Amino acid sequence: MRAFVIEKYAHPSKIPLTQDAPAPTPEKDQVLVDVYSAGMNFFDILQAQGKYQTQPPFPFVLGTELAGRIAHDSPLPPGCPFKHGDRVFGAAQGAYGEKVAARWQQLTALPENMTFDQGAGLQVTWPTSYEGLAGRAELKPGEWLLVTASAGGVGIAAVQLGKLLGAKVIAAASTQEKLDIAVKYGGADYAVDYSKKDWQKEVLKITGGRGVDVVYDPVGMIRDCLKCAAWKCRLLVIGFAGGEIEKLPLNLVLLKGVTVMGVYWGGTTVKDPKRIPVVWKDLLELLSHDKIKPVVYNEVFPLERLADGLGALEKRKTWGKVIVRIRDEQTGAKAKL
Ligand SMILES: NC(=O)c1ccc[n+]([C@@H]2O[C@H](COP(=O)([O-])OP(=O)(O)OC[C@H]3O[C@@H](n4cnc5c(N)ncnc54)[C@H](OP(=O)(O)O)[C@@H]3O)[C@@H](O)[C@H]2O)c1
Missing domain, CATH: 3.40.50.720 (NAD(P)-binding Rossmann-like Domain)
Known part of the structure; x- marks a missing residue:
């Protein structure tokens, strides 16, 4: 699969896109998600360079915020509320790849009125x-x-x-x-x-x-x-x-x-976990009724240009949420941008 793989620490502008990265192997409470869109964050730039508080072992795929569909070849662990093809958003290390393994507890059903681009920047x-x-x-x-x-x-x-x-x-x-x-x-x-x-x-x-x-x-x-x-x-x-x-x-x-x-x-997610569903219940109600609307930066980047997007974010040029689109929203085909 195509993925932004980090094999040694470097600035994202110095890291090439890997065309044939192995698909991730899900652990026992994880599902496989086909990533459609992912959100960019300043901490991605730090993590690529080994300067962030969470550093996965090499090699790892960059990115944490995502929206996509539960993959058709995904296991569905006991308790997982999703079925194959469901639209979800959430967080998982490795969001800048065509497929990511995510704990199902870290995923939420994406409201029907929202695009994957909008959903990819919701989690944080x-x-x-x-x-x-x-x-x-x-x-x-x-x-x-x-x-x-x-x-x-x-x-x-x-x-x-x-x-x-x-x-x-x-x-x-x-x-x-x-x-x-x-x-x-x-x-x-x-x-x-x-x-x-x-x-x-x-x-x-x-x-x-x-x-x-x-x-x-x-x-x-x-x-x-x-x-x-x-x-x-x-x-x-x-x-x-x-x-x-x-x-x-x-x-x-x-x-x-x-x-x-x-x-x-x-x-809050660690110290006060009871607060999480309360906040999300209110937010999902507002989001699904268009009372609030995620704002996506006017240039959506394809995976090949991820480093340009992260560079613009780093240089304080962007506004709203900066998004990398990995698959086309409607057809599931790779985005041609
Ligand atoms: N507490 C939490 O739980 C939590 C959650 C999410 C994010 N955050 C933090 O909130 C901050 C903003 O996150 P974000 O996602 O909104 O980031 P963002 O979209 O990149 O926006 C950051 C904004 O900060 C302003 N800024 C001022 N001085 C800057 C500088 N020297 N370099 C870059 N930007 C500068 C810029 O706006 P102007 O050009 O208008 O000044 C910039 O657009 C980050 O520090 C992030 O870690 C905290």
């Missing part, structure tokens, strides 16, 4: 944003929400969910193109370019001097955001896309009476 982004805003910050109708990196994978999900929860949403991003995306596909009420000096003054002006009630921050800008935080603001620490783990002077936390909360969806 949407539950992170939903848990952050609804579960942790308990965002309320009428409150002001500020989202940083608002056109990115988790950011645009947070903008959509913020609107759905009834908040007034201020989208922040580094370019006009990304701000337009946050308004067009996220439904943001206001857009602020945070590459400009003193951008927080604009946020304060928009909120009538009050500041925002909730901050959703995947970049590592909590300290900057405190300048436009309202009294008792809840600040959600989502990630450090900016590349640095920021340090926060606690006197600022005290003076503004704010609460800083960490959101770690991967940790």
Whole structure:
């Protein structure tokens, strides 16, 4: 099968696509999935270079987020709710290949109204944003929400969910193109370019001097955001896309009476597994009724150009979820892009 096989650590741009990789052998609670589309993540670039917290033994296939169909030659282990041909999305190491072995517990039926491209980016982004805003910050109708990196994978999900929860949403991003995306596909009420000096003054002006009630921050800008935080603001620490783990002077936390909360969806699956079906039940209901809509970057990459997609992601050029299409959605034939 065609797959992006890592035999030694290197940047993805230096790794050729393997045309004749062996199909994976499923373990006892695994099924074989024909991968149609897979989601790209920054950590794929790190894993290819041996710099990520999870490193499978060589050789391994890169990629973890996927959507596809249960393969017709797959075993169906006891308890597995799927049958051959079912459309699924989920996570498994090796998503950048024509077939992957996945634990069936890590897969979910893909809602009928969703394409494989949309489904391939669901597994991590949407539950992170939903848990952050609804579960942790308990965002309320009428409150002001500020989202940083608002056109990115988790950011645009947070903008959509913020609107759905009834908040007034201020989208922040580094370019006009990304701000337009946050308004067009996220439904943001206001857009602020945070590459400009003193951008927080604009946020304060928009909120009538009050500041925002909730901050959703995947970049590592909590300290900057405190300048436009309202009294008792809840600040959600989502990630450090900016590349640095920021340090926060606690006197600022005290003076503004704010609460800083960490959101770690991967940790929730281990520490609080009962929360997982609750979050997914709500999200699947919203997704299947088109109340929220995954946003796919306008260039969908074929497997041969995976490294170009990862390169664009790395260079901060993309928005929404960047997708690699491995098979054609309707026919199951390989995508010709
Ligand atoms: N806590 C969790 O459970 C969880 C779950 C998923 C993801 N995350 C984390 O959330 C972060 C964002 O993930 P994502 O999937 O939304 O990523 P993404 O789609 O690649 O978006 C990241 C955005 O961050 C902004 N950014 C600011 N400084 C940057 C820099 N130096 N390099 C690259 N991007 C920069 C960019 O937007 P602008 O150009 O507009 O600034 C970029 O579009 C990552 O750190 C990820 O690890 C956390």
